[in-house]
Amino acid sequence: xxxxxxxxxxxxxxxxxxxxxxxxxxxxxxxxxxxxxxxxxxxxxxxxxxxxxxxxxxxxxxxxxxxxxxxxxxxxxxxxxxxxxxxxxxxxxxxxxxxxxxxxxxxxxxxxxxxxxxxxxxxxxxxxxxxxxxxxxxxxxxxxxxxxxxxxxxxxxxxxxxxxxxxxxxxxxxxxxxxxxxxxxxxxxxxxxxxxxxxxxxxxxxxxxxxxxxxxxxxxxxxxxxxxxxxxxxxxxxxxxxxxxxxxxxxxxxxxxxxxxxxxxxxxxxxxxxxxxxxxxxxxxxxxxxxxxxxxxxxxxxxxxxxxxxxxxxxxxxxxxxxxxxxxxxxxxxxxxxxxxxxxxxxxxxxxxxxxxxxxxxxxxxxxxxxxxxxxxxxxxxxxxxxxxxxxxxxxxxxxxxxxxxxxxxxxxxxxxxxxxxxxxxxxxxxxxxxxxxxxxxxxxxxxxxxxxxxxxxxxxxxxxxxxxxxxxxxxxxx
Numbered sequence: 249x250x251x252x253x254x255x256x257x258x259x260x261x262x263x264x265x266x267x268x269x270x271x272x273x274x275x276x277x278x279x280x281x282x283x284x285x286x287x288x289x290x291x292x293x294x295x296x297x298x299x300x301x302x303x304x305x306x307x308x309x310x311x312x313x314x315x316x317x318x319x320x321x322x323x324x325x326x327x328x329x330x331x332x333x334x335x336x337x338x339x340x341x342x343x344x345x346x347x348x349x350x351x352x353x354x355x356x357x358x359x360x361x362x363x364x365x366x367x368x369x370x371x372x373x374x375x376x377x378x379x380x381x382x383x384x385x386x387x388x389x390x391x392x393x394x395x396x397x398x399x400x401x402x403x404x405x406x407x408x409x410x411x412x413x414x415x416x417x418x419x420x421x422x423x424x425x426x427x428x429x430x431x432x433x434x435x436x437x438x439x440x441x442x443x444x445x446x447x448x449x450x451x452x453x454x455x456x457x458x459x460x461x462x463x464x465x466x467x468x469x470x471x472x473x474x475x476x477x478x479x480x481x482x483x484x485x486x487x488x489x490x491x492x493x494x495x496x497x498x499x500x501x502x503x504x505x506x507x508x509x510x511x512x513x514x515x516x517x518x519x520x521x522x523x524x525x526x527x528x529x530x531x532x533x534x535x536x537x538x539x540x541x542x543x544x545x546x547x548x549x550x551x552x553x554x555x556x557x558x559x560x561x562x563x564x565x566x567x568x569x570x571x572x573x574x575x576x577x578x579x580x581x582x583x584x585x586x587x588x589x590x591x592x593x594x595x596x597x598x599x600x601x602x603x604x605x606x607x608x609x610x611x612x613x614x615x616x617x618x619x620x621x622x623x624x625x626x627x628x629x630x631x632x633x634x635x636x637x638x639x640x641x642x643x644x645x646x647x648x649x650x651x652x653x654x655x656x657x658x659x660x661x662x663x664x665x666x667x668x669x670x671x672x673x674x675x676x677x678x679x680x681x682x683x684x685x686x687x688x689x690x691x692x693x694x695x696x697x698x699x700x701x702x703x704x705x706x707x708x709x710x711x712x713x714x715x716x717x718x719x720x721x722x723x724x725x726x727x
Contacts, residue, residue, distance in 0.1 A: 401610035422626025
């Protein structure tokens with residue numbers, strides 16, 4: 249066991265320039281140090297940085313670049329550094345620029361010159377690329393878990409409301425009756441595609457850049473397959489230049505995240521509308537809402553509103569990263585320091601929004617009567633009447649015109665198609681018979697759409713059961 253060196257004297261690393269400043273004739277300007285430093289935000293990579301350093305040191309020892317004693321010293325030092333960070337005792341220094349230099353400098357303070365050997369055969373360029381992939385892989389796994397929890401809540405709610413009728417809308421106008429369960433399963437389909445994109449993104453990013461060094465690899469006898477395996481990567485990256493130069497894996501995640509947030513925003517908009525007095529379709533539990541400081545009657549759907557607003561952050565961060573990368577020559581450039589804040593913000597935004605929705609959605613309370621009454625308005629069964637005429641041998645365009653005239657009559661008479669008598673209906677076309685009322689009811693309308701993907705209660709129950717089975721069988725991305 250080493251003795252921690254608390255008095256450093258001339259060995260004390262006052263800035264990162266002690267690690268790279270051999271060719272410089274003057275110290276870095278204090279403002280430039282602050283301007284170029286990233287330790288204020290990239291310190292959240294610390295755990296992944298330590299993990300990468302452990303794998304790198306073990307590999308160097310097996311390759312004979314480090315002795316076993318040196319490796320043991322480094323491993324224990326890294327344990328102590330990580331412990332300081334986790335306990336909040338670590339002294340982060342702007343002068344040390346970033347998370348990598350802060351950790352390496354503190355390691356050297358603790359174990360002496362052996363700490364300076366850790367960086368053999370690597371660069372901060374491949375180090376940060378490795379850290380980011382490790383970080384993003386873990387965050388994708390966490391996002392997938394929350395997404396799965398949200399989908400499970402949606403599917404369970406859908407199965408309970410396979411028979412609950414509500415209006416389906418186009419242009420936010422009543423179009424045709426559907427079931428609430430069918431509508432919920434539409435949400436699940438959007439999120440299912442989001443899940444696929446996250447899993448696909450994870451698969452592509454799960455390769456190790458460690459060993460690419462600055463851009464060209466290293467002259468030391470490293471084993472990149474060993475470090476890749478130790479860190480849980482599927483393989484090592486194939487080209488050292490590309491390994492350190494691109495952040496497309498982060499951009500791909502942000503693109504997938506922007507789509508997730510777009511979908512959550514659309515769901516939010518529906519919930520905001522549906523909870524209003526004008527719709528009254530659903531109620532949200534009080535714990536997901538707030539009130540007004542001046543209007544005592546108010547119950548505001550703050551969670552959906554915030555999620556709807558936060559979608560803009562994800563879109564903006566995607567554009568930031570695309571713009572960041574678009575003009576960079578190979579290989580690494582300092583521009584890439586700007587990737588982290590946008591990525592970190594997207595990660596936390598998506599994670600928090602998915603968690604909020606996974607908690608809230610299963611607690612939605614539908615107002616079945618309000619939904620039904622709304623479906624009775626707006627002539628939602630007009631298409632069913634047109635289809636009835638087509639089945640009686642009337643060309644669809646002629647049937648469309650007949651029903652349009654019937655609707656115009658109902659608008660003028662302030663009634664619904666189902667309120668008309670058989671005599672009234674036959675006045676629009678003689679092919680209409682008594683059985684027409686089977687299709688003019690809401691139940692008849694939804695039941696008639698009894699095909700795969702349709703809104704009939706039978707099909708909704710089947711779809712909900714299939715979705716539940718798929719979610720139960722879903723494996724975590726790393727399994």
